[in-house]
Amino acid sequence: MKFAAVDIGSNAIRMQITSISLYEGVTKFKKLEYLRFPLRLGLDVFHNQKISDINRRKFVKLMKAFKILIDLYEVDDYMACATSAMRESSNGKKIALEVKEEIGLKINIIDGNKEAELINKSLNKFFDEKTYLHIDVGGGSTELNIYKNREKVVSKSFQIGSVRALEDKVAGPVWTAMENFVIKHLQHSSKVISIGTGGNINKIFELSLPRKNKRYLDYQKIDEVLAYLQTLSFDERVHKLNLNHDRADVIIPAGKIYQRAMKVANSHQMIVPDLGLKDGIIQVLYERHIAKKPL
Incomplete structure (x- = not known):
């Protein structure tokens, strides 16, 4: 197939x-x-x-x-x-x-809910009885999904994205709405593990020089990578770090979106599985194919 x-x-x-x-x-x-x-x-x-x-x-x-x-x-x-x-x-x-x-x-x-649903299709193997905040940052929107005891509790899409933030097109009330969403649903959770998807968090993970076979990032490590990126000009990010032009300008605003959600959730660790919408689509197509096959 x-x-x-x-x-x-x-x-x-x-x-x-x-x-x-x-x-x-x-x-x-x-x-x-x-x-x-x-x-x-x-x-x-x-x-x-x-x-x-x-x-x-x-x-x-x-x-x-x-x-x-x-x-x-x-x-x-x-x-x-x-x-x-x-x-x-x-x-x-x-x-x-x-x-x-x-x-x-x-x-x-x-729509944003369908987008989140498809992305989550590729992430099911990462969930257990703990509490997870899944953060997917795209160019135009950010999808947040909260999982508890292997079940999705709630999800919401916000008009906050890397390109939108780069162009200063995110309204203040939208940031507040995202933060209030996280607080409302996670305020009584003692430990929250974040899951980050999207090209920018994958690149931040790569730049963090991760240990072999570890797909984790600490909040502090994200902070260190972003601080380093801010010391470089756009041209230095492209030529010294070999970033694509369309990555070099949005990676910092994207990283700050992940950090903002993690900070409000009091989450100190993020899993970076290198999966996204395309992987969820493949999973849905496979399930559709299996459902059509006779038992």
Whole structure:
């Protein structure tokens, strides 16, 4: 079986093709292809409420390239999901329709709750009886999910994201709403473990020089990495640390969003599993395929 996931975010667009096989009772997921293209749709939308014509043309070309790869790999199923930028854009639905009619690729413009639900599909193995705050920071939105005793208690999406914060497009009351949400649902929890997903926290983890086979970050270590990044210019982040241009400018505001949520939750440790929306989509496609098979 082969499945394809397309994650259309505010800062970049990703495609992953995964093969899934069953051998001696063990299900194995193997990544066959992964592409990330730095098309910052959020910059258009957060300033002008619509995707510009130049980015619309680039987007359509990119979807055509993705569709060619999907066809070449002969995948069994695919799902393309668009998040904050396209759902807030006045012409997002029109562009999605254009892609469907011209290329034959269906795009699902999903809300924040659906986005969180898909991301959480890939995280189930990390939950136990402890209390967890899952923080997913994208370019345009942040999804918070709280788990207790292996069950999701509550989730909420906030218009707080790395690109939005970089452009100073996050209103004060939105920050307050996020903090109040965390306080309301975690104020009586003695120990909260955070789980961080998103490209920026993965890069912060990488820069922290983690110990082998450890996927944990302490709050203090995040602080140290951000402090170091702030001593570097944009060009130094690109050339000394080899960061992509579209990562070098948003990594600090993104890191501060993770820190803000952790601080309010009094959480001192974060698991960084290197999973996200694309992985959740693959899981959903696999479950859908299994459900269709006769018993």
